């Protein structure tokens with residue numbers, strides 16, 4: 149129970165990677181605010197799973213990027229769970245698979261709102277409490293795609309690259325206040341988003357891809373959650389401004 153006494157906010161904590169992170173942080177003792185955009189039933193299930201095991205969690209519907217909804221959520225968390233000293237910025241959406249030549253400004257704006265501008269609003273609002281906490285953490289869930297710049301992925305890659313730059317800057321700025329800031333960058337993960345991506349790219353399922361991946365499987369949400377749990381733990385007290393890729397070491401080609 150290394151996170152006993154701490155309060156975590158996991159954006160997009162209702163499904164996929166965020167769900168895995170919420171469950172893990174709760175298992176490690178944190179009270180968890182499970183944020184979601186519209187699937188309240190999924191968020192309620194995560195809360196139920198946590199409380200059934202003796203943990204503490206509350207669900208909050210608030211689209212990241214919607215200032216009024218986020219403000220209401222933060223007021224709710226403060227009164228229900230206390231000061232947030234651990235933010236996992238995980239909420240995210242995939243971009244439409246279009247070439248730059250065919251991508252409208254609105255698509256960049258949509259991705260920047262969710263992956264960059266919304267998280268920066270959240271961070272700005274949470275920093276005073278984090279600075280006062282002594283130890284606090286921000287973990288940004290990015291993607292291995294920032295180093296790959298695949299075709300037809302510019303809106304997503306640009307957004308993830310921008311939030312990584314912000315995270316590294318924040319790590320330098322807030323170190324003196326005890327705030328650690330790190331980046332966890334998964335490759336393909338077995339979630340609804342992951343399933344949609346592989347279906348669109350090749351008409352396959354993640355189950356069909358498992359055997360071809362390092363260690364016999366595509367990355368699972370719990371793999372990402374394990375890295376987050378380490379980064380926010382006492383063991384990582386001296387770790388900030390770092391980026392960990394969670395993809396089993398990448399495809400075999402990259403390991404040779």
Ligand SMILES: NC(=O)c1ccc[n+]([C@@H]2O[C@H](COP(=O)([O-])OP(=O)(O)OC[C@H]3O[C@@H](n4cnc5c(N)ncnc54)[C@H](OP(=O)(O)O)[C@@H]3O)[C@@H](O)[C@H]2O)c1
Pocket residue numbers: 159160161162163164165166183184185186187188190210211212213238239240241242262289290291292333334335336337338339340341342345
């Ligand atoms: N899956 C992959 O292969 C993969 C790889 C690398 C990085 N990632 C990153 O990992 C993160 C999680 O992805 P995932 O695969 O778990 O996706 P997912 O299965 O589609 O789940 C997305 C989660 O984010 C929430 N969400 C989406 N937009 C939101 C918003 N504006 N405000 C609040 N919550 C929002 C969803 O809530 P609702 O259900 O209520 O909409 C849901 O809980 C994302 O940042 C993604 O870019 C994913």
